[in-house]
Amino acid sequence: MRTRSPAPATVGANSGVQHRTGPTDSGDKSIIGNDLRIIGQGLKIISRGILQIDGEIEGDVQAAEVIVGEQGKVSGLVAGQQVLVNGKVSGAICAKTVTLQAKSEVEGDLHHMALALERGALFEGRSRRAATEDDLNKVLAARTGEPKRPG
Secondary structure (H helix, E strand, O other), rough: OOOOOOOOOEOOOOOOOOOOOOOOOOOOOOEOOOEEEEEEEEEEEEEOOEEEEOOOOEEEEOOOEEEEEOOOOOOOEEEEEEEEEEEEEEEOOEEEEEEEEOEEEEEOOOEEEEEEEEOOOOEEOOOEEEOHHHHHHHHHHHHHOOOOOOO
């Protein structure tokens, strides 16, 4: 009789329940593929986990972690604990940690506690460092018109 050890992502193999591990509580990753274009007046996309954008969004995006892929494009507010941009963003970014990778193009204000810009990143706007997370939440509330939920 052969037995296999369970995959690292499986917990409680006897119960048949799988749990993902990751940087967020839910560990889930939602992907907006490069063949999708999402447009809407007053549109808000909200995720509790990781949101990867490889398509195009005209509206606001909020998640624990937002990744704008190389082919991704967002026109609107991008908010999260972590925001990593390798595509295009036209609008404000509000996050504890903002990373603009080499192929990123950002036009808008950055509100952050930590900022990293790679060589080659294009940034047109203002960079505003917040001293505390409360300061970031105030900026986000002012931009969205509603208080930020704790994530």
